[in-house]
Amino acid sequence: MTRNQQILLDNRPQGEATESNFRLVTAEVPALQDGQVLVRHHYLSLDPYMRGRMNDSKSYADAQPLGEVMIGGTVGEVVESRNPKFARGDQVVGMGGWQEYSVVDGDAPGMLRKVDTTHVPLSHYLGAVGMPGVTAWYGLVKIIAPKAGETVVVSAATGAVGSAFAALAKARGCRVVGIAGGPDKCRYATEELGFDVCIDYREHGDIKAMSRALKEACPDGIDGYFENVGGYILDAVLLRANAFARVAVCGMIAGYDGQPLPLQNPALILINRMKIEGFIVSEHMEVWPEALKELGTLVGSGKLRPRETVAQGLAAAPGAFLGLLKGRNFGKQLVKITP
Amino acid sequence: MTRNQQILLDNRPQGEATESNFRLVTAEVPALQDGQVLVRHHYLSLDPYMRGRMNDSKSYADAQPLGEVMIGGTVGEVVESRNPKFARGDQVVGMGGWQEYSVVDGDAPGMLRKVDTTHVPLSHYLGAVGMPGVTAWYGLVKIIAPKAGETVVVSAATGAVGSAFAALAKARGCRVVGIAGGPDKCRYATEELGFDVCIDYREHGDIKAMSRALKEACPDGIDGYFENVGGYILDAVLLRANAFARVAVCGMIAGYDGQPLPLQNPALILINRMKIEGFIVSEHMEVWPEALKELGTLVGSGKLRPRETVAQGLAAAPGAFLGLLKGRNFGKQLVKITP
Secondary structure, three states: OOEEEEEEEOOOOOOOOOHHHEEEEEEEOOOOOOOEEEEEEEEEEOOOHHHHHHOOOOOOOOOOOOOOEOOOOEEEEEEEEOOOOOOOOOEEEEOOOOEOEEEEEOOOOOOEEEOOOOOOOHHHHHOOOOHHHHHHHHHHHHHHOOOOOOEEEEEOOOOHHHHHHHHHHHHOOOEEEEEEOOHHHHHHHHHOOOOOEEEEHHHOOOHHHHHHHHHHHOOOOEEEEEEOOOOHHHHHHHHHEEEEEEEEEOOOHHHOOOOOOOEOOOHHHHHOOOEEEEOOHHHOHHHHHHHHHHHHHHHHOOOOOOOEEEEEOHHHHHHHHHHHHOOOOOOEEEEEOOO | OOEEEEEEEOOOOOOOOOHHHEEEEEEEOOOOOOOEEEEEEEEEEOOOHHHHHHOOOOOOOOOOOOOOEOOOOEEEEEEEEOOOOOOOOOEEEEOOOOEOEEEEEOOOOOOEEEOOOOOOOHHHHHOOOOHHHHHHHHHHHHHHOOOOOOEEEEEOOOOHHHHHHHHHHHHOOOEEEEEEOOHHHHHHHHHOOOOOEEEEHHHOOOHHHHHHHHHHHOOOOEEEEEEOOOOHHHHHHHHHEEEEEEEEEOOOHHHOOOOOOOEOOOHHHHHOOOEEEEOOHHHOHHHHHHHHHHHHHHHHOOOOOOOEEEEEOHHHHHHHHHHHHOOOOOOEEEEEOOO
């Protein structure tokens, strides 16, 4: 039998998440039933949304059940198949979870998808050409819907979503301003990711300082904002928003530990006649083919060169995940599962 | 010469607006030039947006200049015309301001419009069949866009906007819940205006109490909210909002005196995948004909019977306006200018 290391959610965070919320166990891979496929994971994706699932509160998705394998996107290869649609050696993307292997019903729609690694490295299907990339695409194209020449801003600028956002917005003729933590990330944003300007939030740690930095970075005001973090940055953006500005709310990572983060002056929504819209990309599957096609072309042509931070081995996943929540990753955070 | 009483904005409010911000003067009506029309005002409309104009801060509209006649909608009759489009005796609606007479360029688009009082009383062109009615229409139809069976909520429920909102939403098969101040207004909302339920905010003066009241009034949750007031009511609505709920932000009267009113938990915008959109109806003139037609039909057929509070004489306007800001009016607040 094949041994399968797994990480379960053992207990829910009281405030901040910690490594003790997780538990590493070893199970055995069961024998395949007809129609099933056994996938060996090469990479596990770590994403901020997972923090929300760890809570038991009402949210857009069901809470992660205790004692079960943590959910998560994975890429890997088929090592055994009892389904005619998949063959040993196929490279696939799916939601295999925090474990070395997963057994998947190969007939369930959307559960497992074969991918082509001729022009796009396998791991990128968890990032720029996967859920984070489509997230950037949906918020930019469907909510912000910018015109050429408009100014758009994104927080968590060097992350998987932010870097895809920059490439997509530049392709539409926008001025693109990023917000990231620290000089290295900001330099990378402008030198490698195509941002026109990147603001270091560590140097602009309150609404007044951030508002001043945004004024300088956005001389024509802000037409669109892609929200990944929440808190005072959104307050500052509202102060610099143009009439009819649009805000796509994708994440509010700053509030995941339970403390509410008030929006200081919602009257600006009226004064600026703004639209603020929250979304979850998994509820808009109809856009994925169009979005993935554009993202794949951007990566294949070198216009989007996403950076990755790779933790080694499944046991490193909890620590890497907690680092992600604190912005310690640089680019897409992955865990390499295979040695 | 004809004497013309006028009320000017004398100075800007420091915090709360007071009667001393205004000044009553008497001018003389100038002789008409070619193309001009002299209108004698019968009614002046008092509306919450005027409070915003009294401030000198950046807002969606220019500040009301000091020393000039306060802006405001008016209905009246043509008493003299040097424009072939208008004749003495015509009943008209326009933006004549806080004064007894106005001289209008009859050729300027949208400045003066003849109205038919066969089925709709003249004063209603300042309320249900005027700017407030179209405001309700735009927020409901263009932003909330409800399906039959959905639950929609409006604050300031018995005001000019709220009462039109109720009739328009009932016509679309919605459950309509109002929020108003005091048992008289709440009784009127359900008995006369067609609201299914009306919540007295004076009995539910904080977010917890309001949230409980909304839960009871909206057993299937809230799909749409029309925001007239701001503050804790919006916080409570967000706690009861369904997935994909829409909020049309028309006014935040509670914040007009300058104190910002934070939104306590904007993460709910993401959790509920909500859309929050601010608007000003004067920027959407393209919808006015369609909206006014529906509103006129609702009034003409008795399905919308808006209530009015009428102050007597121009000199009463400042006091009536300050009362409006505190919710002392009952229905549309007007000033009768002619004796």
